Amino acid sequence: MKMKRIFKTVLLASMILIFANTNISAYVLYPHGYHSPSMTFKNVNLNSLYSTALINAAASWMVGTPASVFLQQDSSSTNTIVAGNYGQSWYGYYQPYTLNSSGEATRFEIRINGDRIAEDLLNGVTIVNTPQSAFAHEFGHALHLDDLSSGSAIMNNNRNREYYFKPTKDDIDGVKAYW
């Protein structure tokens, strides 16, 4: 009876540990993010919908992350945010430039693809939060997070962009792990 109870306790403890492990970080760190958690960015040619989405996306990364994480629009910044019609495969793109000796970018450009967003709209998909979701994801790369193929994260490439348009606990844990 006592042995059984010990066995049950050990089994339960093991199950809790396994369960806890499955909840640990799905995030993957990315080497070519920006060289600092504090960054400015220049809005080059965004329309008003994208401009608002950009500001909201930047602000969303300053909730729950370390105080050193700071993203602010600045017309004199060398980090650029550009809208274009690039084809239909991706919503947003993070391009690092001039890597330092640690492989971190000293400048970056984020592109948003109007073609891809228009394609969703043509297919009857709601796009209210999609631009913000795209910018928040690309800022995630600037903050050293890599793409994921699943999970409750802004870094999941297969996320529902209407639902996931702000960083989640997993994303924030990843930023805390790097910075």
Ligand SMILES: [Zn+2]
């Ligand atoms: Zn990505």
